[in-house]
Amino acid sequence: MTSDTRDDADTATCTEAPLADQHFSGDSLWERDPATGRPRPPRRPFKARGSFVERCEGCRLPTLNCLCPYRVSAHSQARFWLLTHPLEHNKPTNTGRLIGDILDTTEVFTWYRTAPDATLLAHLEDARFAPFIIFPDDQPDYADRVVGIEAVDEVSNAGRIPVFIILDGTWRQARRMFRKSPYLDCLPVLPLHSERLTRYHLRKPASAAHLCTAEVAAELLRQSGNTQASAILDDYFDAFNDSYAASRRHHKLDAPTPAMRRLREQGSE
């Protein structure tokens, strides 16, 4: 579960508009008045939805502040499988994909209510893996499945690979995925208990206690003892946040932030 997460209605609005709005200043997009030959503004407001922003192929961020130089590989014993809501996939502000940039064992599956992903189903049958579904423990009907973070150590001591399954979507989407996916019903539920407050600026969370997907992952890594991977993901998330926010203001960062500098040092080691 991620709590990026305002309502579906909120996240459905296009967060790209402010970035794109100012991109129609070029003469070529303006019609010319046939009488005077002078440019005149379009009759209808120009509807840009980020389509005019030049994006990097690698990181999908605006090229103005590309994230690629800060991409570093980390290692962690625990893995992530993201079960991503179809509406979340193409959002540039989605932070779930940052996890896979850092940890190459990460797998992303699209959630469809009626058609579970075949690879995911096969993984769930594979005894090498010990998957946990990350979800709050606030409902009584699955209380018997709830485990604590120490369960992660227990499975790895038993020689299995701990896997965190994160439901990547808005709060409502995550709840729906949790409730409507019978193949997840047998898995232990691991709630993330954390005092951490979100540092995510690109979407406005309902509460500062609602962490976005990358932050949930960083916190799970930290609590399960994968401290180095946690620190790298945290820095990469900060770099993403700052790069994206600057590009929205049409500002090119003139110097790398401290998180960016740490990532660069990691990368050159």
Ligand SMILES: [Zn+2]
């Ligand atoms: Zn890039």
